[in-house]
Structures are given as C-alpha cells and as structure tokens.
Amino acid sequence: MSLYGNAKVKNWRYKIKGNFHFSHSPSPIRNVNDNGHLLGITKPRHMIYLHSYGGEAPFFEGLSQGKLLGTRCDNPGCEYKGTIYQPYRIYCPDCLARCTELDMTETAKNRGYIHTFMTCERSGAFNTLDKPIKFINIEFEGVSTILMSYLSVGEPKIGTRVIPIFKKIDPSYTITDLSWVVEGTQADQLPDGFSF
Amino acid sequence: MIRFTENQLKTPQFMRPVYLVTAGQSKFDRAIPERKTEELCVDALTMAAELVNLTPAELKGYIHSCYYGHFADHFGDQLLGEAVIHDRLGLDPLGNVGIKTGGATGGSTLWEAAKTVASGYSDCVLAMGWERMDEVPTDEGNFLISCAADKDWESPLGHIYTGYYAVMAQRYWQVFGKEEDSFRKTLAEISVKHHGYARMNPFAQSPMKITVEDVLNSPVVAYPLRALDCCLMSVGAACAIIADEKTAMEIARNSDIKPLRIWVTAGSHTLRPADRRPMDIPLLPNETPDLYEDLENRFPGAGRYPGFSAFLGARMCAYYGYRMAGVNDPCEDLDVIELHDAFTISDIQTYEDIGIRPYGQGRTYVESGDCYHTNPKTGQPGKLPSNLSGGLIGCMHAVGATGIMQTFEIANHIWGIWEKIHGDENRWKAFRREKPADWTNLQVNGAKRGLAISHAGVGSHVTCTILMDPDHLLKQDSSF
Structure with missing residues (x-):
C-alpha cells in the first residue's frame, strides 16, 4: 500500500509526499425496467486537498x-x-x-x-x-x-x-x-x- | 450596534422599465436519471417559446445576453456547466455568465438579468437556472450542501446544513413561539398546505395528502424540525425571458401573454450566523418605530436584532424592493406570493422579514387563513395566498431554478393561465404522474401583483422579485 498523502511547507512552498489521489474504475448504471439499457456510470474518486488556514x-x-x-x-x-x-x-x-x-x-x-x-x-x-x-x-x-x-x-x-x-x-x-x-x-x- | 449609511440605504432605480415576457420550466424530481441537465434546460426554454407562440429559434433570435443560475458545481462534477448549457442551447456568440448565491441563485439570476435590461446593455436577456442534485446519495448531498457554510468554522460540525439553520429555528421557536404546542402545530400546518398544493402541480416532486399529526410524527431531523418540515433535494430547470418594453411587446405580439413589469432587489447578511452583530430594525413602509419599542417585553430575548431569529437579508431586499416598486403594505398591495420555505419555521420568519406581519406575529398569517388559496376558516379567497406551487417543501428545490420557478408561478396567476399550465392532462401524462381525482384549480382570480422571495442558506443572500400587470402599477414611472 502506497503512502497516504501528507504535506509540509518549506521555503514557502508545499512539499507533498505520498498519494493524493486514488483511482477506481467506473461501473455502468443500467435501467432494469428497460432491458438493462445503459443510463450512465458511477464515477469513483478519492482525493486529498491542501488547505491553508x-x-x-x-x-x-x-x-x-x-x-x-x-x-x-x-x-x-x-x-x-x-x-x-x-x-x-x-x-x-x-x-x-x-x-x-x-x-x-x-x-x-x-x-x-x-x-x-x-x-x-x-x-x-x-x-x-x-x-x-x-x-x-x-x-x-x-x-x-x-x-x-x-x-x-x-x-x-x-x-x-x-x-x-x-x-x-x-x-x-x-x-x-x-x-x-x-x-x-x-x-x-x-x-x-x-x-x- | 452597527449602522448603515444613507448611500447604502438608497432606493435602487432602473434606468428604464423592465418586463418579464415569458418563462418555462421542466419537470422537477428527486432524480431524473434518464435525462441530462441540458435536456431539462431545453424543456424550459421550449416551454417559454411555446407560451408566446414562437419557435425556440425565433425566441432565441431576440436574446442578447444570458445569465445562468447554477449553484453547486460539485454536485454535477462539472465546472463551467454554464458554458455547456450555453453551447447546447445554441446561444453562441452571446456573452454569458454564471450566477451562484446558494439557495438564492435563481432570484439572483433574475436580479442580474433585470439590471442588464434596465441599464440598456441588452434589450432581451435569458435567465436560466438549474440544479442536478441526484448525482450523489442523500448523505453525500448533505455533505456537499454543508460546503456552503464556512468550511473552517461550521462545515466540520456534522456536515449538515440543517443543523446550522436549526439553531436559528430553535431560537425563534423559544422566543417568539414560546415553545407552545399550538405554535408547533402551526408550523406543521404549513407543511400540510405546501404538500397539499403540490398535489395540484404536475411539475411538483412531493405531492402528499397529509395531516398535522403526520408532520408531527415524522422523523426528527433537528428538533423541533422534522422530516416533513424540510425542503426537498431536487433536479430540474426553469427559465425566464426579461426584456425592455419594445422588445417585450414584440415577442408577445402573437399570444395572449401580457408582459409583466418586474423589479428585483437583493439583500445580504453574514454567511456565518456567528458573525451577526446587533443593529436597529430597518423599517418597511408599513412599519413605524413604535411598533417594536416593547418587543423585548412581549418576547423576552427578542431585543437583539436580527439575532438568530430574523433574516436581515430578507428584510433588506423587501426594504429596497417595496420602495422601488411602490409597495406600501404587502397584504393590501399584492395578490399572490411565493416564499422560500426551506423549512416551515423559515417560512414564518420570512412573513415578518418582508412585512406581512410584524416581528413576533408571523404565525397569525397562517392561523388567520390569509395564506391559503381558500381560507379554511371562512371559505372565502385567502387575503394573500402563498406558495400555491407547493414551494420548496412540496414542489422542488432545484437550487439554481427555484427563484425562477417561483416567479413563473406568480406570473401564471397574473396572466390567468394557472389552470391551463397546471391542469393540462397531457403534461401530467408526459411527466408520468397521475392527476388527482380531486384536482383543484388554484388560480388566484384577478391577480395583478405578486412577489417571490429567493433565499440562500442561513440568509447570506436574499432576493425580492416583484411582478405587476403594467396597467396596475402602484407607482408612476416619473423618473424615466
């Protein structure tokens, strides 16, 4: 498992380490009332933000x-x-x-x-x-x-x-x-x- | 105690008369998985064209600039969604801009459109609003909505906007409602009314035939607010065409639609309720200072204005709007209104903020029966019917579209087409909804003037849209 993202600031710049986003595959959304026709997809996303106080x-x-x-x-x-x-x-x-x-x-x-x-x-x-x-x-x-x-x-x-x-x-x-x-x-x- | 300057309190002024020519909207629902947002916007614009017997292409030919109300990019996962819609509506190369003011986005979109016509920049403007809140489950939706609170100071506290709002409801409930069961029942009556009116509206998402007891037995969200006290989470679109007099008359020339005069004003207050500082109550034209001299005695705890029980933003948009359009007393001068009933209690708070009742007496607007289409106590027409669309509790809260839907609803009454729009059997069928056997025509007969309030979050932005039949103005246009 890769390192979960973290960050520090050095010389007034962010220094990030590890993963800040994690990819997953989309899956189909089908209409079961209409012969299973495709209506859309799921869009998985897991990402880490940096936020300054x-x-x-x-x-x-x-x-x-x-x-x-x-x-x-x-x-x-x-x-x-x-x-x-x-x-x-x-x-x-x-x-x-x-x-x-x-x-x-x-x-x-x-x-x-x-x-x-x-x-x-x-x-x-x-x-x-x-x-x-x-x-x-x-x-x-x-x-x-x-x-x-x-x-x-x-x-x-x-x-x-x-x-x-x-x-x-x-x-x-x-x-x-x-x-x-x-x-x-x-x-x-x-x-x-x-x-x- | 903070004070405002004369410059800040100046009555706003348009440089020329502004008209609502036509409008339209899509079906509203919790989810519409079979249709993209652009399809819903096309529905709205096509309906607006049909009302004035034009093709969409003919109507588009009049439009000179466009305002798009869409609050929550992160719901739809699409930045610059406005550009997508603008492209799909085929409105290049016109200038366009997105508007975002939380729950007031629809009203703010009309505000910008009206000012653009009033200034002379454009003779005809499209105001289109939408929201797509079905792309995440409800608890994630609540998280995304909570991002409209201050992300450092409020959002981490439960990520539930209802909670930030409900602390104000609690204060109102205790100070003005005095925790009386009768007051709680009055709140429930609002939900019964709005879900009930939604039954007559084919566009509406939550038609329900319920009782006060049903509301009082629904699950607690944030006491004393229960699930049936709260507004909906919706998908849908609505649009309005705003124009100057010459263009308005030309667009409507082949129809029965009479362009209506429109004024839109806006007020604001702190995003964080925490930042509210005490001040004197800004008075509306139908109020005098002595009205509130003993407010603290009558309602202990009410002395700090606006505190957590009033919305300064709502008060200020009415303060500006009434003076601009010549409204003295809303109950006497207006015929029908649509308020931003995000919660039953905020509906009551708004009655006071916009002068339907003095502060502390909002409940009497409901208890008197004045707010109904037909007063249940007298069997006569209500004095000032509100939210006959079903409002945000019964019809929808597709945020960017809400203020425009409300305005269209008011226009339906003044145009005298409420029955034609809401009673059409084909529309009920097209929306896969069943028209109730006891369907009732809620047209407010003889309506000439109306108002819609569009409100953001805990009152950060609020707009007041006033519509009038141009032959029944309250104030002459001496300044043009």
Missing part, C-alpha cells in the same frame, strides 16, 4: 494548546474600535485594519452562555462527531458575535452557562477540537482526548 492558523493551533483566541479592532480611526470578535477575524469588518489577537480562554470559562442550540439527529457524509450532535451557539458578555460549536456533556438550554474544553491529545487541528460542557462538569466526564 492563513491568518487564522493561530486560532486552530491555539485549540490544540487549550487556548481560545479571539480578536479585537484597536484601530483608533475605526468607528467600532474596541469591538471583540469570536469567531476570530483577521481583519476588522468595518475599517479592514488588522485586528489584535486576544486570549479569550478565561472569558470563555467565566462569561459564556448558550444563545441558542439544536440537537441534530442526522449528519452529512464525512461527519466525525457522535450523533445526536448538540449544536450550541455561545454568547460571551462583551463580545459582539456569537460562536457556533457543540456541547459534549450536559443538556443544552438557552441561557445555560457553558465551559470550553479542548482536544489537546491527538488534535485534528479543526474546529472540532473545541467543544463545551455545562458548568459543573467534572474532568472525568470529558470525552477522550479533551481537557479543560
């Missing part, structure tokens, strides 16, 4: 280190100076100045509550979360936006205080490395790989 990379690295990073516009000339963003925005949406990075971990632990939620029984293909998925949107005092995430322990309810947890062991470096639990949850209740 760009200026948001610190946020995703931060999750693996147990940190929730947000940003703030500090441009003195901006009408909305001082506005704090979570999700992390690279640039202020108003003045387009580069935002200042903030460590919001303590804010999230002390001032986050559920704005709304949803328990989802179904998922799309390639889902990695256990079902049912408890989507929650977290509002933080002093923050202008409302973060979407998911609740791993407890029952969601509007207004409930929630605490962030982080997948520091074997992280995926995606937004799923961040999850939440209701206030009062103990460390031994957390899912594998997650900690406060």
